[in-house]
Amino acid sequence: MHKVKFTRSGKECDAEDGQTILEVGLGNGIEMQYGCCSDKCNKCAYTIRSGAANILHKGRTEGKEFRSLPWVRTCQAEVHGDVEVDA
Numbered sequence: 001m002h003k004v005k006f007t008r009s010g011k012e013c014d015a016e017d018g019q020t021i022l023e024v025g026l027g028n029g030i031e032m033q034y035g036c037c038s039d040k041c042n043k044c045a046y047t048i049r050s051g052a053a054n055i056l057h058k059g060r061t062e063g064k065e066f067r068s069l070p071w072v073r074t075c076q077a078e079v080h081g082d083v084e085v086d087a
């Protein structure tokens, strides 16, 4: 079990390993914007405050793409450790 902290909402939520940040947020009543849920529209993009190294792109085993970005498409960002998101 991991922790996802939503800094703007002030909520800290439990996350199963491999859940996306968007799934965790919506499942806990966090107001998050999203659209396609398939890595195309960018509506679900949020800034990662900490823990970027604990995020893997959905279906991948390497997270380098996310480690180099200040933001992620949260519909594709799988949680594999504690993360803080600006949402």
Ligand code: FES
Pocket: 034, 035, 036, 037, 038, 039, 040, 041, 042, 043, 044, 045, 073, 074, 075, 076
């Ligand atoms: S909801 Fe469209 S890219 Fe995430």
